[in-house]
Amino acid sequence: MSEVRRILVAVLGDPAAANLPDDTPLLSGGLGLESATVVRLLAAVHAETGVDVADEDLDLDSLATIGSLDAYVAGRAVRPAGNPVPGRRVGRRMRIGFVGAGNVGGTLAGLLAAAGHDVVVSNSRGPETLAGLVRRLGPKARAATTTEAAEAGDVVVVAVPVGAYPELPAEPFAGKIVVDAGNYYPRRDGRIAELDSGRMTSAGLLADRLPAARVLKAFNTINSGRLRERCDPTAPARDRLAIPMAGDDAAAKAVLTDLIDQIGLTAVDAGSLAESWRQEPGSPVYGAEVDADQATALLAQARR
Numbered sequence: 051m052s053e054v055r056r057i058l059v060a061v062l063g064d065p066a067a068a069n070l071p072d073d074t075p076l077l078s079g080g081l082g083l084e085s086a087t088v089v090r091l092l093a094a095v096h097a098e099t100g101v102d103v104a105d106e107d108l109d110l111d112s113l114a115t116i117g118s119l120d121a122y123v124a125g126r127a128v129r130p131a132g133n134p135v136p137g138r139r140v141g142r143r144m145r146i147g148f149v150g151a152g153n154v155g156g157t158l159a160g161l162l163a164a165a166g167h168d169v170v171v172s173n174s175r176g177p178e179t180l181a182g183l184v185r186r187l188g189p190k191a192r193a194a195t196t197t198e199a200a201e202a203g204d205v206v207v208v209a210v211p212v213g214a215y216p217e218l219p220a221e222p223f224a225g226k227i228v229v230d231a232g233n234y235y236p237r238r239d240g241r242i243a244e245l246d247s248g249r250m251t252s253a254g255l256l257a258d259r260l261p262a263a264r265v266l267k268a269f270n271t272i273n274s275g276r277l278r279e280r281c282d283p284t285a286p287a288r289d290r291l292a293i294p295m296a297g298d299d300a301a302a303k304a305v306l307t308d309l310i311d312q313i314g315l316t317a318v319d320a321g322s323l324a325e326s327w328r329q330e331p332g333s334p335v336y337g338a339e340v341d342a343d344q345a346t347a348l349l350a351q352a353r354r
């Protein structure tokens with residue numbers, strides 16, 4: 051089985067995908083994959099083979115069948131793992147929704163817009179209050195309601211106080227990769243018994259609220275001002291700031307890893323969503339500005 055078919059089987063969770071004809075279109079109308087699934091497939095191909103399957107010089111339509119993607123991947127030199135090409139965009143242009151456009155949401159929206167993605171920002175007071183931010187972010191940004199931002203995003207960053215999680219509407223997040231950047235601070239968020247007892251993580255709380263979303267935890271460990279200063283897409287991997295990333299969905303992690311790489315940071319796998327307490331406030335990695343190896347060591351040192 052070719053590498054692409056093996057990955058397709060894994061992404062679809064269906065062994066029959068191994069036997070689909072070469073000329074089966076990937077996009078809607080053929081295999082009938084939704085664009086979000088194609089994005090997952092391309093991200094997984096990139097993560098597993100190192101081949102940039104959706105670089106700027108490439109027309110996505112030319113990869114529209116299984117056979118053409120196969121041939122493309124087979125014809126490209128495999129980039130050694132752990133050796134990202136400095137300053138190079140590796141993912142296709144995505145739409146990133148932001149629920150919360152304050153310190154964290156506004157900063158990440160700026161970084162991702164600068165990396166070439168379309169960003170849709172929202173807050174609690176309505177899009178008209180975000181005109182200034184949208185102006186500063188430039189032509190790749192627009193403001194919307196929370197529901198619209200969640201619906202628009204291939205990936206949706208949730209950067210609101212944890213106390214606001216119960217107010218989020220579940221439906222528009224269904225099927226989305228959702229990145230939880232929140233931290234629980236009882237003085238701000240009010241007491242939440244499940245978090246105080248350690249029975250749950252704040253990311254778990256969000257996942258319960260958004261049951262059909264593919265929730266990851268990331269960007270919560272770093273101050274937003276430092277985040278902006280430490281992003282350097284031209285820096286080699288060893289000099290980059292590590293971003294711990296927890297979650298249960300490997301394909302979603304591959305997509306986020308790529309986005310983090312594009313803005314000049316390095317994602318570090320911090321385990322499952324249930325283990326995301328290892329990066330919550332008070333843990334060794336929380337607030338630590340460290341590289342990937344150091345972050346991995348600090349995550350392992352965390353105690354409950």
Ligand SMILES: NC(=O)c1ccc[n+]([C@@H]2O[C@H](COP(=O)([O-])OP(=O)(O)OC[C@H]3O[C@@H](n4cnc5c(N)ncnc54)[C@H](OP(=O)(O)O)[C@@H]3O)[C@@H](O)[C@H]2O)c1
Pocket residue numbers: 149150151152153154155172173174175176196209210211212214217218231232233234235269270271272273274275
């Ligand atoms: N600040 C940091 O350096 C930092 C770093 C890592 C993680 N965090 C965590 O990230 C989260 C956001 O922090 P922040 O500093 O960015 O906060 P912030 O500057 O106060 O921004 C919060 C944003 O959330 C929006 N919001 C609040 N309730 C909402 C709701 N129900 N629906 C939609 N939007 C809502 C706010 O909109 P309105 O202004 O319209 O109410 C605002 O845009 C927090 O959980 C925080 O602990 C912060």
